[in-house]
Amino acid sequence: MIRLLLACYPPSFRDRYGAELAALVEDTGAGPRVWWDLATGAAGAWLRPVFVGAPAERTRRRVQAGLAATWVAWCLGVLAVPVVDRALLDPPVPGANGAVRTLVTGVWPVLVLGGACAAGSALVLAWRVLLPALRSGRRDLLRPLLPAAVLLVVEALGAAGVWQLRRAYPSVWPHPSAAFVALVLAWLVGFAALGAFGAAGPPVALRRARPPVAAMRLPAVLAAGVTLALAALAVLEATAVVLGGRGPVASTGAAVAVLAAVGALLSTVRTIPAVRRP
Amino acid sequence: MVRRADQLTWGNPPLLILGSLAGGPKHGYAIVQDVAEQAGITMGPGTLYGALSRLEERGLVEALPGDERRRPYRLTAEGAAALSERLADMSRFARTGLARLSAAHP
Known part of the structure; x- marks a missing residue:
């Protein structure tokens, strides 16, 4: 839970304060109050991001x-x-x-x-x-770019397949089989x-x-x-x-x-x- | 989230942090402990680092070299000046309040 909440902070905040924040949670102990505190802290950090360091950085x-x-x-x-x-x-x-x-x-x-x-x-x-x-x-x-690239190809192929099925079997289209519905859901x-x-x-x-x-x-x-x-x-x-x-x-x-x-x-x-x- | 010991609290996280660092450099856990001892306020980790990051961004505190997981912070000259000014205001407020109290309820 704590790891998930810490991961909710913006990357720039995690880079700078993530290790310290995790160490402090280890020292103070976790619980619902700390979870809530981290969740609101993460929301605040997204709404008003902080950038520290040298001016150029x-x-x-x-x-x-x-x-x-x-x-x-x-x-x-x-x-x-x-x-x-x-x-x-x-x-x-x-x-x-x-x-x-x-x-x-x-x-x-x-x-x-x-x-x-x-x-x-x-x-x-x-x-x-x-x-x-x-x-x-x-x-x-x-x-980080690979999953989207692979999914893009798979989804494009899937969309082309559905379109071909619709063209090849127009009469079946209004009453699709369960397998076809499952395929469309998987595509979605x-x-x-x-x-x-x-x-x-x-x-x-x-x-x-x-x-x-x-x-x-x-x-x-x-x-x-x-x-x-x-x-x-x-x-x-x-x-x-x-x-x-x-x-x-x-x-x-x-x-x-x-x-x-x-x-x-x-x-x-x-x-x-x-x-x-x- | 700041857990308060009573309802008439006077502290906000940035001020409490500056006040704690006035006694010398401290890392996160030491600040939390010091604030709890001095003000009876328990600061959550998200609250502490949210406030600390803004103070650092404004140049009121700075991180010292040290263990990446327990990095100490200290007041800068600007931070000391800002804290001094705010404490002087609070001191005036306290003196006035106490004087009025002793006049109305001798």
Whole structure:
């Protein structure tokens, strides 16, 4: 339990205080009060991260944490888009009028714009950080990225298989067998795992690489574009849900998008001054 | 989480930590013990290191070289000045409160 709670602290906090915190828990003993204290401490450390050390290292950690937070927020926001889309329009809910449809479909171009910024940021980081590290033999950077890469291939193959089955046996589709339903469920579980590993892998690799601020400056600027897209996406989805009738699934999707956008905005507001600094 | 011995407590974690370090460098467990003895307040580990990290970020305390698991901390000059100022305020408040009490309830 204690190890799990300690693992809930942000990486920068764990790097600096993790060993001391674990030693103090050993000395004072554990119990429900200590569990609660660590849980609230971890939440506080995420909400208001602390960066100590020499000024240059603090700036580096700030920018690195900003990139990681924006990436995780983006993954959450992207996940919310199809959820809200399906919940409001497939089949259309009674309140899904023209305005709601426009709002929901208007999310997709925003998603593409944000995705382009995210992809640009990731490519620059891969070019400036990942490739040089791999050339110098740092294979440990690949390890956190591998699960998402493998799952991406498996899920793509699975989706292609389902699509082929649908095309080959259209009459069977409305009454699928239990085995087929189980396969689809397994695909969905894999998709959720892909989301989780996809969100967590790149930040872990970035943390291991410890890139200099100069290498992260352009990705951080592009990440600000991701944050703007995320904010627009959250506004569109929340408005669509408010206008279209607040079903539980659509509301949850919109709430996730809003939370992701707020998190990304807070992080970006703190990161941009660090990027500007010479 | 700060566990209080009574409801009219006066301490907040950063102040308690600065007050404890005023007596010399200490590591986390020593700070917890000292605060419990001096103020009757038990600080949880998450509370202690949350406050300690902010104090270190603001340059009010600094870590000394030592065992990575039990690193001692000490007050910086800025930390000593901040603590001195706050204690002077508290001292004025205490003197005024005591004077009023003795006047109203001799």
